[in-house]
Amino acid sequence: MIKTNLTVISKFIFLGFTYYPKVEVIVFVLCLLMYLITLLGNIILISITILDSHLHKPMYFFLSNLSFLDIWYTSSALTPMLANFVLGKNTISFSGCAIQMYFSLAMGSTECVLLSMMAYDRYVAICNPLRYPVIMNRRVCVQIAAGSWVTGCLTALVETMSVLHQSLCGNSIINHFTCEILAVLKLVCVDTSRVQLIMLLISVLLLPMPMLLICISYAFILSNILRISSVDGRSKAFSTCAAHLTVVVLFYGTALSMYLKPLAVDSQEIDKFIALVYAGLTPMLNPIIYSLRNKEVKAAVKKLLIRNPLCAF
Numbered sequence: 001m002i003k004t005n006l007t008v009i010s011k012f013i014f015l016g017f018t019y020y021p022k023v024e025v026i027v028f029v030l031c032l033l034m035y036l037i038t039l040l041g042n043i044i045l046i047s048i049t050i051l052d053s054h055l056h057k058p059m060y061f062f063l064s065n066l067s068f069l070d071i072w073y074t075s076s077a078l079t080p081m082l083a084n085f086v087l088g089k090n091t092i093s094f095s096g097c098a099i100q101m102y103f104s105l106a107m108g109s110t111e112c113v114l115l116s117m118m119a120y121d122r123y124v125a126i127c128n129p130l131r132y133p134v135i136m137n138r139r140v141c142v143q144i145a146a147g148s149w150v151t152g153c154l155t156a157l158v159e160t161m162s163v164l165h166q167s168l169c170g171n172s173i174i175n176h177f178t179c180e181i182l183a184v185l186k187l188v189c190v191d192t193s194r195v196q197l198i199m200l201l202i203s204v205l206l207l208p209m210p211m212l213l214i215c216i217s218y219a220f221i222l223s224n225i226l227r228i229s230s231v232d233g234r235s236k237a238f239s240t241c242a243a244h245l246t247v248v249v250l251f252y253g254t255a256l257s258m259y260l261k262p263l264a265v266d267s268q269e270i271d272k273f274i275a276l277v278y279a280g281l282t283p284m285l286n287p288i289i290y291s292l293r294n295k296e297v298k299a300a301v302k303k304l305l306i307r308n309p310l311c312a313f
Contacts, residue, residue: 009172012097012184014090016081016177017272027276028085031078034280038074041287042067044301052300058136059125060297062118063290065145066111066247070283073107076100077279081177097179102160104279105181108255109206110152115248116210116217117144122241123217127224155202162195163188180275211252218245243290250285254278 049060166188176183228234291297
């Protein structure tokens with residue numbers, strides 16, 4: 001079936017924001033700024049977690065994983081759109097679309113699992129502080145991170161293959177700015193109930209279930225924090241969780257609005273702007289949220305700038 005697709009369709013055409021020509025330039029400038037800030041912020045965050053020994057902790061190990069996948073996710077989603085705008089074209093090859101779809105799904109799916117694991121890490125740190133170094137040892141952290149990546153990559157492969165194995169019947173116009181799976185699925189001219197079922201099962205696995213784990217973790221965390229008698233101790237515990245909760249709300253809020261709404265609801269223009277938030281704004285805000293609300297990260301950045309003053313320019 002893939003051979004049939006390749007002979008019928010060799011490239012896809014993006015509609016992007018052509019219905020709003022005055023908005024296209026604004027979207028390009030905003031996406032370029034978001035992409036550059038995302039690269040800079042996440043590279044800095046990864047660098048300081050490697051260079052500063054005080055940040056060699058499970059929390060920052062997971063945070064550097066989050067930054068790494070945010071770089072890949074934003075690059076896979078926004079780079080083709082930015083390149084097409086500069087080159088004055090709006091096309092992508094079939095193989096290029098498949099690669100873009102896979103990487104976007106893989107990074108997004110991995111983040112779903114990783115954020116729930118980060119919530120578990122906070123639960124252990126606050127509710128079992130004495131056993132924390134034993135429970136969250138280096139081996140366990142690596143296994144958790146590897147499990148998140150494997151889960152995300154495998155589910156993305158299943159989704160990508162299930163959609164691109166369908167007959168597209170020569171329709172090559174994607175009403176989106178990227179090879180977003182729901183936009184490509186609209187090009188299929190045969191019964192998609194089986195594909196929709198696969199996507200629904202994976203969406204439930206990667207969205208409500210991790211969210212349930214996050215809610216349970218933070219229910220225990222909140223209960224434990226309220227038992228802390230010291231105001232400073234309570235404030236410190238809240239501050240370590242606030243950044244993670246902010247990222248969770250931003251990420252899961254946009255993901256739920258995109259992937260768990262009925263496919264019969266036709267809101268492609270709204271979906272494009274939600275996708276911009278999901279692919280550009282959230283990865284850009286992640287390092288900002290974590291650095292602004294984290295004293296250890298801010299101290300590490302200051303130390304790095306003092307050692308290498310040229311980094312400030």
